[in-house]
Amino acid sequence: MNLQNVIKIPALDKEVGRQVDSYIQTLTKPPGSLGKLEGLAVELAEMKSKPFPVVSPAGVLVFAADHGIAEEGVSAFPQEVTLQMVQNFLNGGAAINVFSRQIGATLKVIDIGVKSTINDKDLITDKVRMGTGNFFIEEAMTKVEAIEAIEIGMRQAESFIINQGVESLILGEMGIANTTASSAILAVLTGKPIDTLVGFGTGITSERVLHKVDIITQSIERRKPNADDPIDVLAKVGGLEIAGMAGAMLFAASYRVPIILDGFISTVAALVASKISNDVIDYMIVSHQSVEPGHLTAIHALGKEPLINLGLRLGEGSGAAVAFPLIESATRMLSEMATFQSAGISDQ
Numbered sequence: 001m002n003l004q005n006v007i008k009i010p011a012l013d014k015e016v017g018r019q020v021d022s023y024i025q026t027l028t029k030p031p032g033s034l035g036k037l038e039g040l041a042v043e044l045a046e047m048k049s050k051p052f053p054v055v056s057p058a059g060v061l062v063f064a065a066d067h068g069i070a071e072e073g074v075s076a077f078p079q080e081v082t083l084q085m086v087q088n089f090l091n092g093g094a095a096i097n098v099f100s101r102q103i104g105a106t107l108k109v110i111d112i113g114v115k116s117t118i119n120d121k122d123l124i125t126d127k128v129r130m131g132t133g134n135f136f137i138e139e140a141m142t143k144v145e146a147i148e149a150i151e152i153g154m155r156q157a158e159s160f161i162i163n164q165g166v167e168s169l170i171l172g173e174m175g176i177a178n179t180t181a182s183s184a185i186l187a188v189l190t191g192k193p194i195d196t197l198v199g200f201g202t203g204i205t206s207e208r209v210l211h212k213v214d215i216i217t218q219s220i221e222r223r224k225p226n227a228d229d230p231i232d233v234l235a236k237v238g239g240l241e242i243a244g245m246a247g248a249m250l251f252a253a254s255y256r257v258p259i260i261l262d263g264f265i266s267t268v269a270a271l272v273a274s275k276i277s278n279d280v281i282d283y284m285i286v287s288h289q290s291v292e293p294g295h296l297t298a299i300h301a302l303g304k305e306p307l308i309n310l311g312l313r314l315g316e317g318s319g320a321a322v323a324f325p326l327i328e329s330a331t332r333m334l335s336e337m338a339t340f341q342s343a344g345i346s347d348q
């Protein structure tokens with residue numbers, strides 16, 4: 001199948017963007033004084049093709065999966081933490097639960113490849129397989145499985161957005177060792193030196209970072225992913241939650257729903273989505289810059305800049321949820337501020 005033919009992403013509405021840009025000049029503030037919020041308001045209007053776009057309620061989809069590469073000692077935590085954190089999400093105790101409640105967002109967790117069976121009515125189980133293969137010794141998954149994971153992401157985003165009336169989409173993830181898969185994908189897609197794209201993840205030692213670089217370097221040599229084929233890259237060194245997030249992003253863009261990217265893994269998934277359909281980039285907002293050294297490389301590969309840098313490195317969609325009020329401020333500036341005329345204030 002050819003995913004590019006399945007996804008139709010509408011062009012940004014530049015005409016509405018121009019109208020909103022002029023309208024912002026009439027609001028009661030010195031021109032340009034709301035800085036980046038002004039550009040953000042124009043971008044959101046173009047995405048939604050509406051002069052007064054809204055981003056609330058946000059929806060948060062967290063994709064969870066395990067990684068065979070965890071066997072190579074690349075994470076500070078054991079693999080079973082993926083399962084344990086999914087249980088924490090379902091009990092409402094993780095950071096993303098707290099921040100989702102804070103911003104009034106609905107949160108759904110999708111098991112797209114956790115290595116255990118989890119029975120819980122609140123969990124969406126749409127598993128491709130029980131974790132990926134260890135890509136140091138075998139391919140992470142087949143190309144058919146990579147496409148299946150992307151399609152699951154698309155389908156889950158579709159039912160979530162339509163059933164919950166979601167106005168903006170935050171994509172989060174949980175997967176022990178997924179910074180290793182993300183660094184490998186990023187190295188292949190950008191051609192940048194691997195050691196500049198590898199970091200501490202959940203908190204490994206500097207010594208272990210060198211081991212992680214070595215594992216990624218050897219894995220890429222062994223698997224030989226084709227940089228021009230994002231499905232091949234996902235299959236050889238990717239992750240199921242990364243593919244799922246990419247699919248969800250592609251659906252959101254096709255439906256004019258702004259995508260709020262989170263940290264390193266989420267942004268690498270965005271880069272994968274952009275290699276499937278470049279227009280998806282138009283619908284992305286980068287919420288924050290993570291501590292992971294490869295994050296800025298991935299952000300710049302999308303031609304974006306982060307809104308904030310709080311030294312976060314958690315994942316789960318947490319940084320996107322924390323930055324969400326800033327994005328909402330841009331929309332409320334448009335819908336709620338008085339104009340010079342309506343307030344009877346003299347302009348220059």
Ligand SMILES: O=C(O)c1ccc[n+]([C@@H]2O[C@H](COP(=O)([O-])O)[C@@H](O)[C@H]2O)c1
Pocket residue numbers: 074075076077173174175176177178179180200201202203262263264265266290291292295312313314315316
């Ligand atoms: O989002 C980020 O930038 C980020 C940076 C470091 C770690 N994480 C989270 O930590 C896990 C991956 O870290 P690791 O060390 O196991 O590869 C995974 O569950 C991610 O959600 C997330």
Ligand SMILES: Cc1cc2nc[nH]c2cc1C
Pocket residue numbers: 077081085173174175202314315316
């Ligand atoms: C505790 C913990 C929580 C997480 N949330 C996302 N990745 C994580 C990794 C760990 C280890």
